[in-house]
Amino acid sequence: MAIPVEMPKMSDTMEEGVVVAWMAEEGQEVAAGDIIAQVETDKATMDLEVYDDGVLLKRVVEEGDAVPIGGLIAVLGSKGEDISDLLARYAGSSGDGAAATKPAKDQDGSVAEALVSEPEPENKQASATAPPEELVTQTGRVKSSPLARKLADDHGIDLAAVPGTGPEGRIIKRDIEARMGESLVGKGARKDEARRLRVATLSTGRPSSVEGGYESVGISQMRKTVARRLAESKFGSPHFYLTADLAMERAVAARKQINEITEAQGLARISFNDLITKACAHALREHRWINASYLEQEGEVRLHNDIHVAVAVAVDDGLITPVIRHADEKGLSEIASETRALAERARAKELQPEEYSGSTFTTSNLGMFGIDEFTAIINPPNACILAIGTIRDVPVVEEGEVIAGKRMKITLSCDHRIVDGATGARFLATVRKYIEDPLTLLL
Numbered sequence: 001m002a003i004p005v006e007m008p009k010m011s012d013t014m015e016e017g018v019v020v021a022w023m024a025e026e027g028q029e030v031a032a033g034d035i036i037a038q039v040e041t042d043k044a045t046m047d048l049e050v051y052d053d054g055v056l057l058k059r060v061v062e063e064g065d066a067v068p069i070g071g072l073i074a075v076l077g078s079k080g081e082d083i084s085d086l087l088a089r090y091a092g093s094s095g096d097g098a099a100a101t102k103p104a105k106d107q108d109g110s111v112a113e114a115l116v117s118e119p120e121p122e123n124k125q126a127s128a129t130a131p132p133e134e135l136v137t138q139t140g141r142v143k144s145s146p147l148a149r150k151l152a153d154d155h156g157i158d159l160a161a162v163p164g165t166g167p168e169g170r171i172i173k174r175d176i177e178a179r180m181g182e183s184l185v186g187k188g189a190r191k192d193e194a195r196r197l198r199v200a201t202l203s204t205g206r207p208s209s210v211e212g213g214y215e216s217v218g219i220s221q222m223r224k225t226v227a228r229r230l231a232e233s234k235f236g237s238p239h240f241y242l243t244a245d246l247a248m249e250r251a252v253a254a255r256k257q258i259n260e261i262t263e264a265q266g267l268a269r270i271s272f273n274d275l276i277t278k279a280c281a282h283a284l285r286e287h288r289w290i291n292a293s294y295l296e297q298e299g300e301v302r303l304h305n306d307i308h309v310a311v312a313v314a315v316d317d318g319l320i321t322p323v324i325r326h327a328d329e330k331g332l333s334e335i336a337s338e339t340r341a342l343a344e345r346a347r348a349k350e351l352q353p354e355e356y357s358g359s360t361f362t363t364s365n366l367g368m369f370g371i372d373e374f375t376a377i378i379n380p381p382n383a384c385i386l387a388i389g390t391i392r393d394v395p396v397v398e399e400g401e402v403i404a405g406k407r408m409k410i411t412l413s414c415d416h417r418i419v420d421g422a423t424g425a426r427f428l429a430t431v432r433k434y435i436e437d438p439l440t441l442l443l
Contacts, residue, residue, distance in 0.1 A: 002077040002086045003052050007067040010041045011353050013225045016068045017041050019061050028056050042225035045349040055079045144171035151176040222317040233380045238416040241375050244428045247436050248391050248406040254438040268337040273365045277335055278441050279434035281307050281327035287427040291360045293381035294417045310359030313346045320346045323359045373409040383418040387411040
């Protein structure tokens with residue numbers, strides 16, 4: 001019996017994945033646990049395993065195609081087995097024409113539909129490049145994916161003049177891009193630009209096209225998720241902000257002394273961000289309402305017993321927050337080593353779901369870019385996020401005299417449904433205590 005291989009949910013925020021590479025060929029025998037493809041999610045690139053033995057009868061999508069969760073990726077079965085019924089079911093049609101319970105996915109990862117574009121005028125002459133008769137429904141509409149229709153509409157392309165290469169000849173994204181490339185060549189544009197348009201999605205799954213004066217780049221899976229989650233956080237959680245200016249002279253001196261020791265012992269160097277991670281972890285033990293989540297559906301505020309500090313890491317496609325688990329129980333050297341390892345894995349898109357989920361608090365540092373201060377959007381379901389600015393050399397007044405000093409601004413973004421102003425202020429005061437007297441972090 002033919003076995004469908006569907007797009008699994010590989011992270012808590014994933015809505016679709018991009019097949020970036022096939023690891024098995026059609027006709028190849030595979031066993032349960034074998035990796036047949038690599039999938040890019042909103043967080044990382046992960047291996048796709050099969051759970052059954054069989055022959056890979058069909059790779060339904062191509063490299064670079066986006067597929068929603070539950071969408072058909074491949075079909076396993078016995079050699080020579082007829083899989084037309086299974087493909088028809090995922091294509092949204094059955095023997096009597098009724099819609100199936102599961103939607104089909106075109107090779108560009110879109111939901112296949114039977115009726116899709118505007119009907120042609122009755123008096124319009126059929127062209128030599130019109131799609132085959134079986135691709136036109138009884139209402140005169142051409143079968144195509146939603147993404148293909150949008151691209152065609154954006155670029156003024158007549159779907160009726162585009163040959164389809166998708167399942168059963170359906171017009172898909174790459175067909176429209178190929179026609180766009182042909183149009184550019186026909187107008188005397190550079191041939192390499194036309195080729196770029198035709199193959200833009202093969203490695204990234206993000207189509208791009210050039211119009212006069214700008215370039216359009218498709219949205220990556222990570223960027224889609226970042227946009228959706230942060231919009232939900234910003235407009236769903238009432239944010240307020242508290243800023244403190246910390247004296248950093250002792251922290252600078254302590255870090256220098258600690259790194260002299262760690263280097264001699266072959267341990268990881270300590271960064272200022274590591275000091276702040278440790279300070280926040282200690283402060284969270286004393287202020288449980290900062291280490292909390294607002295769960296509206298459950299009708300409760302959850303005060304977490306464990307302290308898991310997420311550290312925002314910038315990657316090419318957006319932002320990811322690997323988690324230092326039980327940060328309050330770890331030493332500075334351990335935090336430093338773990339943070340660097342997670343950051344490297346994040347940039348290589350190798351993080352596993354357990355490495356970027358389950359945080360109870362988040363920090364975001366733009367100090368290395370010379371940013372004095374900023375406000376960050378809360379990382380749901382956390383109650384707060386701490387934005388960290390650069391260390392500034394400034395004149396300060398001590399005992400009536402102006403001297404050279406070092407200052408750093410930190411800003412706490414708070415979810416007002418959980419945290420009140422006084423609660424956030426007390427937390428920042430505790431963070432200040434640990435940073436301005438860093439020896440207390442070693443106790």
